[in-house]
Amino acid sequence: MIFKxxxxxxxxxxSYIIAEETTRRAALxxxxxxxEKLLQLCSDLNVKVxxxxxxxxxxxxxxxxxxxxSRTGARIVAHASSPVHKDIPVKDGDKIxxxxxxxxxxxxxxHCPDHICLLVDNKVLTGDTLFVGECGRTDLAGGNSSxxxxxxxxxxxxxxxxEVYPGHDxxxxxxxxxxxxxxxxxxxxxxxxxxxNQFMKEx
Ligand SMILES: [Fe+2]
Numbered sequence: 735m736i737f738k739x740x741x742x743x744x745x746x747x748x749s750y751i752i753a754e755e756t757t758r759r760a761a762l763x764x765x766x767x768x769x770e771k772l773l774q775l776c777s778d779l780n781v782k783v784x785x786x787x788x789x790x791x792x793x794x795x796x797x798x799x800x801x802x803x804s805r806t807g808a809r810i811v812a813h814a815s816s817p818v819h820k821d822i823p824v825k826d827g828d829k830i831x832x833x834x835x836x837x838x839x840x841x842x843x844x845h846c847p848d849h850i851c852l853l854v855d856n857k858v859l860t861g862d863t864l865f866v867g868e869c870g871r872t873d874l875a876g877g878n879s880s881x882x883x884x885x886x887x888x889x890x891x892x893x894x895x896x897e898v899y900p901g902h903d904x905x906x907x908x909x910x911x912x913x914x915x916x917x918x919x920x921x922x923x924x925x926x927x928x929x930x931n932q933f934m935k936e937x
Contacts, residue, residue, distance in 0.1 A: 735752065735753070735754060735755070735835055735854075735855055736751065736752070736753040736754070736755060736760070736779060736781065737750070737751070737752055737753075737855075737857065738750065738751040738775065738779075739899055739908060739909065740768075740771070740772060740775060741903060741908075742766070742767040742768040742771065742772070743766065743767025743768060743794065744767070745767075745794050745902065746902045746903040746904060747764065747766060747767055747794055747795070747901065747902055747903075748764070748899070748900065748901055748902065748903060748908070749762060749763060749764050749765050749766070749767070749768075749772055750762070750763035750764070750859060750899060751763075751772070751775060751776060751779070751781070752832055752835065752837070752854060753776075753779060753781040753832070753833075754781075754832050754833025754834055754835045755833075756833055756834065757833035757834070758780060758781045758782055758833075759781065759782060759784045759785075759832050759833040760776055760779070760781035760782060760783050760784065760785075760832065761783070761784070761785040761786070761787050761811075761830075761832045761837070762776070762783050762785070762786050762787070762802060762808065763786075763787045763788075763789065763852065763859055764787075764788060764789055764795040764796070764861070764901060765786060765797075765798035765799065765801075765802045766793065766794050766795050766796055766797035766798050767794070767797065767798065769798040769801050769802055772798070772802070773802070773805060773806070782806070783802060783806040783808045784806075784807075784808055784809070784832070785808055785809055785810075785811055785822075785830065785832060786799055786802055786803060786808045786809070786810045786811065787811040787812075787830070787837070787852060788810065788811070788812040788816065788818060788820075789849060789850055789851065789852070789859065789860075789861025789862065789863075789901055790813075790816070790845065790846050790848055790849040790850070790861055790862060791812065791816045791817055791818045791846065791848050792846065792862070792874075795861070795862075795901060796812075796818050799818060799819070800819075809821035809822055810822065811824055811830055812824070812848065812850075813825065813839075813841060813848040813849070813850050814848075815847050815848045816848035817848070824839045824850065825839065825841060826839060826840060826841035826850075827839065835854060835855070836854070837852050837853065837854045838852070838853040838854070839851075839852065839853075840852075840853060840858075840888060840889070842860075842861075842863045842885035842888060842889065843878065843881040843882075843885060844863060844870065844872055844877065844878055844879065844880075844881040844882025844883070844884070844885045844886075845861070845862045845863055845870035845871065845872060845874070845877060845882065846862075846874065846875070846876040846877060847876045847878075847881075848876075849861060849862065849863055849870075849885070851863055851864075851885075851889065853892075853896075856895065856896055856897060857896065857897045857898075857899055858889065858892060858896050858897070858898055858899070858912070859899045859900075859901075860889065860898055860899065860900050860901065861900070861901040862900075862901045862902065863882070863885055863886070863889065864886065864889055864898060864900060864915065864919075865900040865901075865902055865904040865905055866898065866900055866904065866905025866906060866907055866908070866909065866910045866914075866915070866919075867904070867905040867906060867915075867918060867919050867920070868904055868905065868919065868921060869882060869886060869919070869921040869922070870882070872934050873934075879930060879931045879934035879935070880927060880930075880931055882930075882934065883925075883927050883930045883931070886921070886922060889912065890912065890916060890922065892912045893912065893913075894911060894912050894913025894916065895911060895912070895913060896911060896912045897909055897910070897911055898910045898911060898912060898914070898915055921933075
């Protein structure tokens with residue numbers, strides 16, 4: 735598997751390239767900024783973008799969808815509830831193929847209702863649900879701290895050695911592991927649902 739984390743734009747976003755060596759098929763995750771740079775990287779890697787996968791519908795994650803799809807013919811994958819134009823609506827537990835790579839969809843609402851995390855190989859792409867040392871905010875439209883509580887607990891069911899690749903570069907490092915987050919992320923401290931809801935209301 736070819737896997738690239740690409741810092742893009744002015745909001746510390748990360749896009750990701752997931753590609754398969756044999757078929758040279760690639761998925762671009764959250765292409766919103768610096769689309770030319772992303773397409774050039776794919777060209778340099780000699781891979782063809784066949785899928786666009788959105789972790790969620792916020793503009794800093796989807797802004798390049800139409801450009802990438804019109805330039806490459808890639809189909810857009812997003813949660814079934816996402817308001818963006820999508821060719822492949824997905825739900826929790828669905829599996830998407832990139833060549834012989836399988837991406838499993840985890841529905842993780844809380845930051846917004848259509849948020850998904852992507853489980854591929856020994857990695858989880860966590861979008862704006864989980865950052866290194868932080869979790870996503872729940873005070874935007876469609877945000878819900880009780881759903882975030884369940885979504886974070888869903889991620890914490892993954893093995894400690896699963897690598898975490900977030901949607902923004904907000905932490906002390908660019909990626910971590912579930913074990914590192916379990917130990918070090920103050921938003922993941924053991925709390926009841928009520929305690930977590932209260933915690934998310936605090937500034
Ligand atoms: Fe977001």
